[in-house]
Amino acid sequence: MPGIVDERIVIIDIDEASQLELGQWPWPRNTLAAIVDKLFDDYGVVALGLDALFAEAEETSAERVIAELANSPIADDAAVRTELDRLRESLDSNYRFAESLIARDVIS
DSSP, X not given: OTTOOOTTOOOOOOOHHHHHHHOSSSOOHHHHHHHHHIXXXXXXXXXXXXXXXXXXXXXXXXXXXXXHHHTSGGGGSHHHHHHHHHHHHHHOHHHXXXXXXXXXXXXX
């Protein structure tokens, strides 16, 4: 309604101060997941709108190293292959971000 401030609505802006603290945009998906979790779990937001486009999967350098190791001769060892699979799953920032959005009212 014009001329009325609804105290329940808060806009969180990715500004220069945010970028100085968290780094240049786009932020890592793990960082975004932590922000989403904090907003819902600690601040009790009911709904979250993200005005951002996540057109491509994020690939971290750690994920690239794991992929290279998985395609190397050391991956022939079953224990190494198991550990690489475990690490790949724990480092998947896209999965972590998606997991933070599940069962929450988020609009992007």
